[in-house]
Amino acid sequence: MVQSSSIDRKPHQNSVWKHIKRDKYLLLMLILPMAYYALFKYGPMYGLLMGFENYKIKKGIIGSDFVGFKHFAKFLSDDLFWRAFKNTIVLNVLNLIVCFPAPILLALMINEIQYIQMKKFVQSVSYMPYFISTVVVCSIAISFFSNRGIINNLISGLGFERINFFLEARWFRPIYIFTDLWQHVGWDSIIYLAALAGCDMEVYEAAHIDGAGRFQQIWYITLPYLIPTISIMLILAMGKLMDVSFEKILLLQTPSTYEVSDVIATMVYRRGIQNVEFSYSTAIGTFQSLVSTIFIISANAISSKLSETSLF
């Protein structure tokens, strides 16, 4: 080794080559996954150029006319875009207010169950909806809330007027949030239950001897114990503030509820895929991607500053 470095003029490059040779099989394994990332992740990023062109399929991305920020200027002065932007944020904030504390409460309640078998049963049942597809969840919601569905039968049985849940804008948000809660509350409680499992029993015993009641124990011992997990989960949830359950909104919305239900993603889908305005919708999509990237990076930066947990 000592000799070779004096003979060789480019020791560094030489060792790189040596390492490549040493790791040749490992690098070979990586070829297909990397091709996947190149084609299906980086390919579309290159396609973002469409937002700056009048993209025509026949001319391709390279051949289409470059128009600069024309589409960006257009959507920034488009009321429908701002409506979708507002709806995206509002739906997410409402969803966060309801669906963020719910799994914590659920975990605390499940933790109070004394009988192991019962506890396991409740947990298993609560996770199940997570594995049901969005289409099925929406199909069930649409059928149950339909004019002749079980909910309206109940309402009319109680002597009230039947409600057109999917034609009245004011019902969209409650249905969206309720189905989200139904599908995710159990699954999202897993992380809190896992944290609770590590809680030291001796502390409870000591508190009990000191005369603390059950709810005092929850308030003064269990909840503070969960605070680190809760703060990390909250920060990560903030990072996803631009993501919505796009599939669900697409399936649940009707033109008469667009006023509250149309979000950026559904707008991009309608304008891009259905109206074939590729460039315009790509420009809107670029905006959304950029904003969510900023959200994720800031959330992650805060999270890794506060603790050792981070998304990556």
Add this chain to the structure above:
Amino acid sequence: MLKAKLSVSEKIGMAVIGIVLATMVFLCIFPFYHMLVVAISNGTAVIQGKVTIWPIGFSLESFKQLFRDPYVGYAYKNTLLYVFLGTIINLFLTTMCAYPLSRHNLIGKKYFMGIIVFTMLFSGGMIPTYIMVAITLNLKNTFWAVLLLNGMSTFNMIVMRTFFITTIPESLVEAAKIDGANDIKIFTRVVLPLAKPILATMFLFYAVAQWNRFFDYMLFLNDKKTYPLQLLIRAMVIEGNLGETAQKQSAANDLFVSETGIKYAVILITVLPIIMLYPFIQKYLVKGQMVGSLKG
């Protein structure tokens, strides 16, 4: 928790917890039970809105009608095929990516990880992805578009990589190297046998995701014969397009079947495999979720 005598306010508190949890359990189970009851009840009673908790009459006619529609058979077969092929692709690509990146001295590891993690931060979005797959790769109207586009999940890959890093000691790899094994041999003889638990968990996560996938099929498939179940449900239940089944129903007046009954039947046959297998697989899924959340 300690078993102790409860004060009155604590008893009330426990009662509230009991009621809330019972309501949640009810809300998770009842929808499926109700759909089953409607699907096996007499159609007239269903239309009159009488069927809620107990079935009225009994017939499997909704299910029979459903399977008389040839597209239901196609959809079931398609779903099985797509889930099978898709999951194989997922497991292959995920393992091929996770293992090399778990080796601590792999050359260029930092760059590979950087390239991959960047895709979790920023994406091209719907339209450029559509153009890439449908136009550039010319995969319109074939299920390969969906299977390849969803070839692997970066999140799952990172979970698997963490598993490799934490459970396969570097010394084991070094020892095998000294014995003259190359990296391919080490991977197949040493690493894969140790990776069975994570492969099982990944298999389940991917299979459920493949079974439930919807939007990408909607984007890329046009021919109804190639639809998976999820697309068929959307057409039948959400768009209310019962197709040939509804027409046949009016012909068979004596065995009256309600539209709702058929809709619920198609939903049930789609969720059935997941609900049936769920009790057996749930502990693996939960374990997988824990690995994912603890990766740090």
